[in-house]
Amino acid sequence: MKKQFVIRIALLLVLLAGVDRLVGISFSYLADKALDKAPNAMRTEHTIKKVLDEVIILGASRANHHYNPAILEDSIGLSIFNCGKDGKPFYYSAAMFDAITERYSPKLVVFDIEPRMLEHDFTTYEDAYELNPFYDENELFRQIVNKKSKTEPIKMLSHMYRYNSRAVAIVGKLFVSDFVQYKGYAPISTTGYKYIESMPHVTYDDTSMCIDEFTLYLLKRTIEKAKQKDIQIIFSVSPRYQQSNIDDVNSWKYLNNILSQNHIPLIYNGDVSLINKPDLYKDAAHLNSDGADVFTKYFAGQIKPYLIND
Amino acid sequence: VAENVLSGLFKGLKLPRLMKMTFTYTIVLLAWVFFRANTMQDAMSVITKIFVEPGRLFIDQTTLVYSFIGLSLLLIKEAKDEFDIKISFSNSNNMVVRYAYYIAIISSIMLFGVFDSSQFIYFQF
Numbered sequence: 060m061k062k063q064f065v066i067r068i069a070l071l072l073v074l075l076a077g078v079d080r081l082v083g084i085s086f087s088y089l090a091d092k093a094l095d096k097a098p099n100a101m102r103t104e105h106t107i108k109k110v111l112d113e114v115i116i117l118g119a120s121r122a123n124h125h126y127n128p129a130i131l132e133d134s135i136g137l138s139i140f141n142c143g144k145d146g147k148p149f150y151y152s153a154a155m156f157d158a159i160t161e162r163y164s165p166k167l168v169v170f171d172i173e174p175r176m177l178e179h180d181f182t183t184y185e186d187a188y189e190l191n192p193f194y195d196e197n198e199l200f201r202q203i204v205n206k207k208s209k210t211e212p213i214k215m216l217s218h219m220y221r222y223n224s225r226a227v228a229i230v231g232k233l234f235v236s237d238f239v240q241y242k243g244y245a246p247i248s249t250t251g252y253k254y255i256e257s258m259p260h261v262t263y264d265d266t267s268m269c270i271d272e273f274t275l276y277l278l279k280r281t282i283e284k285a286k287q288k289d290i291q292i293i294f295s296v297s298p299r300y301q302q303s304n305i306d307d308v309n310s311w312k313y314l315n316n317i318l319s320q321n322h323i324p325l326i327y328n329g330d331v332s333l334i335n336k337p338d339l340y341k342d343a344a345h346l347n348s349d350g351a352d353v354f355t356k357y358f359a360g361q362i363k364p365y366l367i368n369d
Numbered sequence: 370v371a372e373n374v375l376s377g378l379f380k381g382l383k384l385p386r387l388m389k390m391t392f393t394y395t396i397v398l399l400a401w402v403f404f405r406a407n408t409m410q411d412a413m414s415v416i417t418k419i420f421v422e423p424g425r426l427f428i429d430q431t432t433l434v435y436s437f438i439g440l441s442l443l444l445i446k447e448a449k450d451e452f453d454i455k456i457s458f459s460n461s462n463n464m465v466v467r468y469a470y471y472i473a474i475i476s477s478i479m480l481f482g483v484f485d486s487s488q489f490i491y492f493q494f
Contacts, residue, residue, distance in 0.1 A: 071468060078472050079479070185485060207485075219479040226480045227438075228431045253422065 083218020086229060087192060090222075093232035099239050100232050102144055103189045107158040112140040112242075115159060117152040118171030120145040125171065125297040125346050127355040128242035134359035135366055137166060141243035148183060149176045150203050153277040154190055156292075157199045157284065164288045167366060170281075171295050174311045174329055175263070177278070179271040191221040199280070206273055246348035247341045254337045261303040270310060278314075282321050291365055294318055296329035298354055300340045303330065326361050333357060435481070 094101040098109065114137050116126045122143025131139045142155055152170050159165065175181050184207045190200040194215050205211050214220050222229065285292045305311050318325045334340075339350030346354055384392070399416065406412035448454070458470035 071471060074468060075472055075475060078476060082476060082480070214484065217479050219476055220484075223480060223482065223484065227434045231430060231434065 079217050079219050083221060086219075086222040086226065089233065090192060090229050093229050097232040097235060097237045099237040100235075102142075102243075103155075105239070106142040106155045107193065108162075110140050110142060110159060111163060113137040113166045114139040115156075115165045115168045116141040116143055116171065116243075117155055117168060118143045119147045119151070119173075121297050121344060122152075122169075122171035123243070123245050124247050125351050125354055126169070126358065127244050127246070127348075127351050129244075130352060130355040131359050132242075134356070135363060137366070139242060141241075141245075143171065143243070146186065148181060149173075149274055150182065150184060150187065150206075150277055153281050154197075154200055154203055156281055158193070158197060160284060160288050160290065161197070164290050167291045167293065167362070168285070169293050169295055169362070171297055174296055174305050174314070174327075175308060177270050177274050177310045177314055179269050182271045182274050188224065191215070191223075194221060199277075202273075203277075244351075246351060247345060249338075249347045249349050252341055255300055255340055255343060256337070258331065258337075259301045259343055261301050263304055263308050265307060265309055270313065278317065282317075282323060285323075286321075293324045293326060293362060293365060295326045295358070297358075298328050298331070298334045298346060298350070300331055300335075300337060300343045305329065324365055326358070328354070328358070438481075 090101070090104060094104045094108065098105045114131065114135070116122050116128070116139065120143065123141060123145060124143075126141055126143070128139035128141050131137075142159075144151060149170075149172065152172075156168060156170075159168075173181055184203060187203050187207055190197075190204050193200045194204055195201075204215065281292070284290075315325060328334075334346065334350055334353055336350075339346055339353060341347045402415050403409075403412045406415060449456070458466055461467050461470070
């Protein structure tokens with residue numbers, strides 16, 4: 060009786076492993092089809108597998124909404140793609156940089172960053188699920204996904220789990236096609252919201268700050284890989300409608316030091332010194348399309364010297 | 370509580386059933402803002418913004434599909450109980466049916482299950 064029970068459990072596990080693998084392969088195939096059909100909606104996969112431009116913009120929403128490739132292309136004469144994605148901490152940029160540079164070497168990669176990106180409070184790996192399907196293929200992706208929780212390596216044994224919560228979205232994208240507009244840039248409308256009435260003055264409390272060791276590792280790894288592949292990288296802080304005491308913040312000073320020691324340019328426009336008109340912002344952290352155009356023109360001038368040196 | 374207060378206020382007023390349902394539903398939705406908000410100030414801020422800064426409807430197609438799948442399963446269960454339908458895949462004499470059922474259940478958990486506790490709304494209270 061006991062032996063029969065063990066055999067049945069073993070049979071169930073074998074069947075389950077087979078189905079798991081089969082479903083995983085099927086979703087991998089469907090994700091590729093969805094990428095062909097809706098590259099804009101499959102933004103992460105598009106960055107990992109398709110992008111081939113000479114200049115790449117990486118970062119979160121402020122990257123995605125602030126850098127207009129059309130203006131940059133006119134100014135510097137290189138093809139540009141904006142791979143920024145809303146709400147993503149630095150780990151996402153580091154992962155995308157790693158995946159892109161496995162395929163080819165762009166001439167320039169711009170990382171739009173938060174000045175306090177090295178701090179623990181600015182780092183969460185909860186939404187790293189988009190990297191799950193590439194768990195076996197990319198060592199850095201594996202490290203990032205494993206940061207989500209201690210049980211993640213066990214969960215990742217399942218190929219179905221890698222598409223957890225994305226199954227419906229992937230299938231849905233097979234029926235709704237889209238295309239990549241504005242070379243990945245997502246302009247924010249200039250209407251439909253109230254302009255900011257008063258400028259926030261932010262005072263950062265430096266006492267609570269601690270460095271996230273893994274983010275620091277990602278930064279150093281990114282710098283190292285850029286050197287190995289001979290890729291010019293630039294770190295940029297795009298405008299915010301605020302004034303702050305960021306120069307007093309230790310993590311910012313630390314970040315400056317690391318970049319400076321490695322001769323990596325850090326371009327700071329992160330307050331109102333460049334753009335101080337409230338009607339060019341949607342909110343304190345985001346420029347609208349008019350503001351983005353003003354900023355991009357200025358930014359093109361700022362990065363030109365690094366391309367000429369190159 | 371709200372129902373008692375409102376029934377007192379609108380005593381004698383006869384409204385169409387659909388209007389009553391819409392009214393109750395709206396009151397419940399507004400109450401949920403207070404249920405979810407961290408502070409009274411946050412709740413008031415949300416309520417104010419609903420009226421002062423109306424935005425687009427939040428319609429996420431993927432969420433709608435998941436809701437439809439979930440509600441369909443609940444309706445099937447209700448229909449099974451209501452009409453006393455005697456079907457049980459887990460107790461089937463056919464081993465293939467039984468195993469297919471187990472694998473389907475485990476697969477749906479792997480594909481649609483919420484493994485991140487922070488996603489479950491009641492963990493936020």
